[in-house]
Amino acid sequence: QVQLVESGGGLVQAGGSLRLSCAASGRTFSSGAMGWFRRAPGKEREFVAAISWGGGRTYYTDSVKGRFTISSDNAKNTVYLQMNSLKPEDTAVYYCAAKSVSRFVMVASTYDYWGQGTQVTVSS
Numbered sequence: 001q002v003q004l005v006e007s008g009g010g011l012v013q014a015g016g017s018l019r020l021s022c023a024a025s026g027r028t029f030s031s032g033a034m035g036w037f038r039r040a041p042g043k044e045r046e047f048v049a050a051i052s053w054g055g056g057r058t059y060y061t062d063s064v065k066g067r068f069t070i071s072s073d074n075a076k077n078t079v080y081l082q083m084n085s086l087k088p089e090d091t092a093v094y095y096c097a098a099k100s101v102s103r104f105v106m107v108a109s110t111y112d113y114w115g116q117g118t119q120v121t122v123s124s
Contacts, residue, residue, distance in 0.1 A: 002026040002113040004096050009118030012086055020081040022096030022115055033102040034079040035111060036070065038092035049081060050105035059105050086122045093117040
């Protein structure tokens with residue numbers, strides 16, 4: 001059974017930074033991808049960023065490009081999301097997810113495993 005545990009959320013002022021972590025256990029990921037999604041109050045879940053385990057290719061939604069950086073530590077089976085220049089509209093519950101193939105990484109329904117989520121609140 002794969003478990004994903006997120007950490008690093010919290011309250012920050014606009015313009016500040018946070019780093020989210022997602023630790024995977026239960027299996028070693030040598031291929032596939034890990035992604036971050038978020039759900040703001042009253043909105044649908046949306047893709048934020050993803051990284052392929054094998055080649056480290058990264059993907060971002062337009063609204064976070066240049067501000068967020070996704071990275072991975074394969075030895076630790078952990079993925080990070082460094083979030084800089086945070087805006088109030090970044091406020092949401094952030095979820096990490098894992099999949100065994102690195103295709104369609106922006107599509108939530110293609111992911112096999114999900115974490116419980118961590119709250120990020122950005123005050124203006």
